[in-house]
Amino acid sequence: MKKLSILxxxxxxxxxxxxxxxxxxxxxENLIKERQSSLEAIxxxxxxxxxxxxxxKESGTVxxxxxxxxxxxxxxxxxxxxxxxxxxTGNSDTVILENSHGExxxxxxxxxxxxxxxxxxxxxxxLFYWIKGIPAPQELERADYDGDGRLxxxxxxxxxxxxxxxxSVDGYYMPIKVFAKSEQxxxxxxxxxxxWSIDG
Numbered sequence: 001m002k003k004l005s006i007l008x009x010x011x012x013x014x015x016x017x018x019x020x021x022x023x024x025x026x027x028x029e030n031l032i033k034e035r036q037s038s039l040e041a042i043x044x045x046x047x048x049x050x051x052x053x054x055x056x057k058e059s060g061t062v063x064x065x066x067x068x069x070x071x072x073x074x075x076x077x078x079x080x081x082x083x084x085x086x087x088x089t090g091n092s093d094t095v096i097l098e099n100s101h102g103e104x105x106x107x108x109x110x111x112x113x114x115x116x117x118x119x120x121x122x123x124x125x126x127l128f129y130w131i132k133g134i135p136a137p138q139e140l141e142r143a144d145y146d147g148d149g150r151l152x153x154x155x156x157x158x159x160x161x162x163x164x165x166x167x168s169v170d171g172y173y174m175p176i177k178v179f180a181k182s183e184q185x186x187x188x189x190x191x192x193x194x195x196w197s198i199d200g
Contacts, residue, residue, distance in 0.1 A: 031149030039132045039172065043070050044199035047131070049191050055120070056186040064191070066131070075110070075124070086118060121185055126157055131191070133163060133175045148173070158184050169196040 049064045060079060067074045075088040085100035088110050097105045097113045107113040111124040126136040133151045135143055141155035150173055154161040164177035174196045181188035 028145070028147065028149065031147075032145050033149075035149040035173075036134050039134050042132065042172070042198055042200065044068065045132075046197040046199075047193050048195045049193040051192070052190040053120070054188045068128070073128075077114075077118075084118065086114065088114060088124070121187060122189070123157065123159060123180075123182075126159070130154065130156075130161055130180070131175065131178070131193075133166070133173075151175075158182055167196075170198045172198060174198075 046067045047065070049066075051062050051064050053060055053062060060083070062080075063076075063078045065076045071091045073088075073090060076086070077088075078085045087098045089096050090110060093108070095107050095110045095113050097107070097110075097117055099105075099117060105113060105117060107116075109125070111122065114124060115121045123130075126138070129136040135151070135154060135156055138157055142153065143151065143155075144153040146152050150166055151163050153163070160181050160183075162179045163175050164179060165175070166173045167176045168174075174193075175191075176193040176196075178191040178193070179188070180191075
């Protein structure tokens with residue numbers, strides 16, 4: 001009888017454990033919404049990253065520093081061996097790009113301005129969202145999340161993005177390894193974020 005009682009007790013404990021760890025679809029959906037809302041509310045942040053870049057013609061590594069203060073941003077991209085440096089500053093109205101020769105260019109779209117001056121079609125407009133681990137406002141093709149509501153795979157605007165690793169930063173789980181690839185543009189980059197700083 002003792003053996004039977006122990007067996008019944010173990011069965012009940014295992015069953016209870018399974019119920020606790022199971023995430024219902026509606027619970028997961030709420031987690032995703034809550035996480036996305038909290039990340040969207042982050043307006044002041046800074047990151048330092050390395051980025052491996054591959055195109056149909058060349059490959060290499062650049063450093064990236066991005067500072068966001070509300071609507072204002074400053075993005076510095078530096079290629080090694082003196083191959084180039086670009087400083088992009090702006091807001092929703094105006095963008096200024098300065099290259100390593102001190103030449104300045106003014107526009108309204110950071111992605112178009114950078115492509116015109118570097119030849120690289122980096123999705124800067126969407127990276128503001130993607131780099132935080134949330135989709136951009138445009139239509140989604142695919143979005144997969146883990147049990148904690150963190151984005152794992154994103155297909156949007158012709159780009160396939162994989163979130164390989166997250167880290168805890170000031171109470172948020174932020175991406176630190178992000179792989180992005182565009183088959184159409186024959187272009188891919190791999191972000192290895194060394195440091196995040198979040199001011200809210």
